[in-house]
Amino acid sequence: MTAATGSTTGAGTDRSAAMEDVFSDEGQASSLNLLGHAMAELADKHDDVVVLSADMGSALTELRERHPERYIELGIAETNTISVAAGMAASGLRPYVLAFAPFGMIKCAEQIRTDLSATMMPVTLVTRLSGLAMGYFGTSHHAVEDLAIARPITNLTIMTPADNNAALGLLEASHDLAGPSLLRVSEGAMPVYDAVPELRRGRFVRVREGADITIIATGVGVGCAVAAAADLAGRGIDAAVLDAAYIKPFDAEAVLAAARATGAILTVEEHNIVGGLGSAVAEVLGRHAGELTAARGGSPVRVASVALPDEDLEVGVPTDLLEHYGITSAGVASAATELLGRVRS
């Protein structure tokens, strides 16, 4: 896909509506309120839940009202926040840390590795505004390397919800995990699930059946994939869609089954093409290349990825950025037809 350069929104477009304002209560629309509400519900249900905020208190209005003692603001100090959560977990509490993705995850990789994962502390780090969601604020605010950094951290469960319903399901499920987890919340995702889906740890969700190609997507990519699959169906291409709601543990079985069934896999993610979902799928396929090719009568499995290029990224409104880099239903459909064309040629 070739993205247009210098894309701008038309005159009269409300650009501010295209961005999340996490600091004002008014800005707590849709996804934000849901998450804040879910945190308060979680605290209602479980006495051991405490929520630590790295300047994310605006999203926790309900919790602050209902359980003020269990809202702990640690300010613009993410590294301290992660380690404090570790200490609380070691004392029997069940901490949730709410932070911006570029800072809570990327800045604190070592605290997560050392204080949460090596110690098996049951702490859930909820990172908001991942990917390009803060793209308007500059490259410092892009969080497009977080999955690559998180994936090799032993004991860390990595969850990447496709939409709000998935986020609620994964948030609730995280309470029962024995060790640490990362919940990477995307903003502006298209709805995929009508209700909170049943998500099994380490398993992809089959969102759509299809025989010609499997699109494995995560986060905002899932909504793009579902819309792309509908579009492809109109063109006679039968695409399966898998939601990689868990990046770790990784559902290698589902990847292998998809490779055997369709022989073509397209991955979709709002992340650098290095080290994320696409890399994880390629690793699985590479390790099993021989048996897969044999099972397919000598025909190799074809793979392509819709992801962010490993280069300096543009700054701008998230919808413009996603459009620019082809992380859209049209971008996914185009990549799918290109891959299938390659298969057939």
Next chain:
Amino acid sequence: MMTLTPQTAGTVLERGRCADPAQLAHRADWLRLRVIEMIDRAGLGHYSSTFSCAEILAALYYHALRLDPADPDWPDRDRFLLGKGHAAVGLWPILADLGYLPTEALDTFGYLGSRVGDHPDMRTAPGVDFSSGSLGHNLSVGLGMAYAARLRGSDHRTFVLTGDGELHEGQVWEAAAAASHYRLGNLVAIVDANGFIGSGPTDELLGIEPLAQRFAAFGWRVVELDGNDTGALIEAFDALPDPGSESPVCLIARTVKGKGVRLMEESPRAWHVGYLDSGQRAAAVAEITMRMTKREAGA
């Protein structure tokens, strides 16, 4: 002659139980001998950073901490975090002596599969309240424990031993600011201020003073003392405010890196990590043993 043997294992070690300065000084020297034995067997280790805090460790475990070695997970025990985790070799003989670990575990120090390594790991060694090794984290972790104690209504204290070089890590100051904001009088930081980082003297390489003013400015109650003086340590620990009080406490313990072994005191940088050859080892052991003999004779 008074006994210089510490408390026996298996008893609840009540906070502020009896231990006099000579007993604790003796314990610190006993610890130095065990450290020399362990590093000798392992082949490499952190001598001088451990020796600077030998009196502090002795005063904590044989005087200040409220513990029940028979129940390492007792929720109301005092917590101790060795922020300067590279001094772990000084922790293991004490934990074994108190019954947290079998004494045989000390023989495995530095070898594959050991429960006791060069840094503390809470998942392998009972009695370790939190793992350490990456400097600058444990004051934050201790803050989490102190906060949790408040939420749970426990009166235990959380003690964190940091090096002065460790205070170069900015995260320490994030924790220091938050601890006073949340009025955690149940949090006690002890700075083993031996004046060195791995590559040389702190004041020459990157100054960290004035420590007392810095902690005070962050809202802490600060006490400076001689950290190799067991009498001063007992006094400071006995004078800690009630855990329910509102200011976190920082004890700035001025210490000597390599304390108790002359060749290390004279060239502390060389002994941050090292290995004594047989002649040096014999001299160090003779020096410590002679001091212990004199102490026993004088007691």
